Amino acid sequence: MEPVILTLNAGSSSIKFAAFRFGNNRELKPLASGQIEGLGATAKGEATMAAGEKTDVALDQSDGPVGHEAGVRAILGWLGKAGDAGQVAAVGHRVVHGGPDLVQPALVDDATIAKLRALIPLAPLHQPHNIAGIEATMKAFPSIPQVACFDTAFHRSHPFVEDTFALPRSYYDEGVRRYGFHGLSYEYITRELRTVAPRIAEGKVIIAHLGNGASMCAVKAGRSIASTMSFTALDGLAMGTRCGQIDPGVLLYLMAEKKMSADQISDLLYKDSGLKGMSGLSQDMRELEASDQPAARDAIAYFVARARRELGALAAALDGADAIVFTAGIGEHAWRVREAILAGMEWMGVHLDREANRAGVQIITVPASPTIAYVIPTDEELMIAEHTVAAARIAPPRPGDGLG
Numbered sequence: 001m002e003p004v005i006l007t008l009n010a011g012s013s014s015i016k017f018a019a020f021r022f023g024n025n026r027e028l029k030p031l032a033s034g035q036i037e038g039l040g041a042t043a044k045g046e047a048t049m050a051a052g053e054k055t056d057v058a059l060d061q062s063d064g065p066v067g068h069e070a071g072v073r074a075i076l077g078w079l080g081k082a083g084d085a086g087q088v089a090a091v092g093h094r095v096v097h098g099g100p101d102l103v104q105p106a107l108v109d110d111a112t113i114a115k116l117r118a119l120i121p122l123a124p125l126h127q128p129h130n131i132a133g134i135e136a137t138m139k140a141f142p143s144i145p146q147v148a149c150f151d152t153a154f155h156r157s158h159p160f161v162e163d164t165f166a167l168p169r170s171y172y173d174e175g176v177r178r179y180g181f182h183g184l185s186y187e188y189i190t191r192e193l194r195t196v197a198p199r200i201a202e203g204k205v206i207i208a209h210l211g212n213g214a215s216m217c218a219v220k221a222g223r224s225i226a227s228t229m230s231f232t233a234l235d236g237l238a239m240g241t242r243c244g245q246i247d248p249g250v251l252l253y254l255m256a257e258k259k260m261s262a263d264q265i266s267d268l269l270y271k272d273s274g275l276k277g278m279s280g281l282s283q284d285m286r287e288l289e290a291s292d293q294p295a296a297r298d299a300i301a302y303f304v305a306r307a308r309r310e311l312g313a314l315a316a317a318l319d320g321a322d323a324i325v326f327t328a329g330i331g332e333h334a335w336r337v338r339e340a341i342l343a344g345m346e347w348m349g350v351h352l353d354r355e356a357n358r359a360g361v362q363i364i365t366v367p368a369s370p371t372i373a374y375v376i377p378t379d380e381e382l383m384i385a386e387h388t389v390a391a392a393r394i395a396p397p398r399p400g401d402g403l404g
Contacts, residue, residue, distance in 0.1 A: 002397050003089030007384040010133025013039045015071045018381035024396045028385050036071045045074055069136040076140055090145040091137050092388030096126035098150030100175055105387035108134055108146040125270055145392035149384045154183030157223040180227030182209045184380040186217045189325055192376055203322035206314045211328035212240035212283060218314040226317040228310045234269055236310060238303045240283035243273035275299045285330050304340040315348050321371050327378040342373060
């Protein structure tokens with residue numbers, strides 16, 4: 001039988017998962033993906049098989065609200081009914097923060113958990129839930145390898161000037177740095193470019209990961225040199241519910257004049273700002289594009305304006321750009337947003353092909369464009385699965401070990 005690699009992305013109220021078969025040609029073949037939503041409240045789960053068939057993931061809510069441990073058990077139960085739970089060979093976990101030292105996927109043990117806990121102050125809204133997912137899976141599968149894959153790791157190649165703030169050096173030394181996030185997505189896109197356009201992949205590339213969480217990254221010769229996100233996943237672009245770049249003086253004002261607590265400010269910046277806060281309508285770009293409300297148009301215009309500003313800044317960090325890649329939900333599907341971001345960008349060599357952009361093909365610039373713009377779907381789960389196979393040293397099945 002082919003072993004199964006399970007990937008988990010545990011958040012505060014959801015667990016996203018994917019399962020892959022690992023064949024004797026060392027290929028990871030998608031088996032299923034899904035999500036459990038509403039942890040701590042009225043949870044529900046759904047899975048989609050590789051062929052497209054959707055099924056419910058049964059949840060036991062007889063003992064009250066479903067938490068991470070019960071959610072993991074439900075995923076494993078669903079895999080068991082699909083005939084694959086007993087074949088799980090390793091589990092890979094998306095972990096938001098690896099700090100300055102965890103720069104490679106790591107096998108999880110007690111020491112790793114301790115290091116992850118020490119990073120909670122750097123990512124208080126994400127890291128505890130990532131750890132909860134790991135611990136729940138370790139309890140369910142105590143004898144199989146667990147691998148932590150870090151969203152910050154890809155950016156640890158930043159030069160000092162892109163890694164620091166203009167604060168006393170002691171803060172940098174204790175870990176107050178520009179870490180950058182969405183690294184698993186950027187790593188996947190960088191690898192895909194080596195297949196799609198090998199010459200471009202060795203050059204200067206700006207990748208725009210535009211989704212509910214949004215950031216952009218400058219990549220030179222396959223290595224990250226600058227990112228719009230920094231100490232937390234708040235900085236840079238406007239996002240679904242997060243504010244993006246903001247004057248620190250605003251936060252001082254909220255504290256001094258509005259008497260807001262740290263928790264209240266955190267809720268404002270993370271949960272009630274961005275597209276949702278500006279529009280007063282929705283964090284979903286599709287709903288905003290369909291709306292005729294002026295506030296919805298203003299929210300989209302601000303999202304585009306920030307992306308254009310960061311595009312220029314990252315081009316300066318690279319001394320020019322050979323290519324721009326759009327990815328993630330908005331980047332892959334919102335052609336109007338792509339068009340608005342690239343409109344008038346001929347000064348940096350971008351000559352948009354509007355028909356190609358609206359058709360959603362891979363290359364959306366004209367053939368003679370000095371800077372090429374691509375649309376490439378990301379696959380963070382596959383990246384996690386590949387790291388998990390490597391870190392856990394999973395061997396493919398030998399011929400004759402089963403039907404596979």
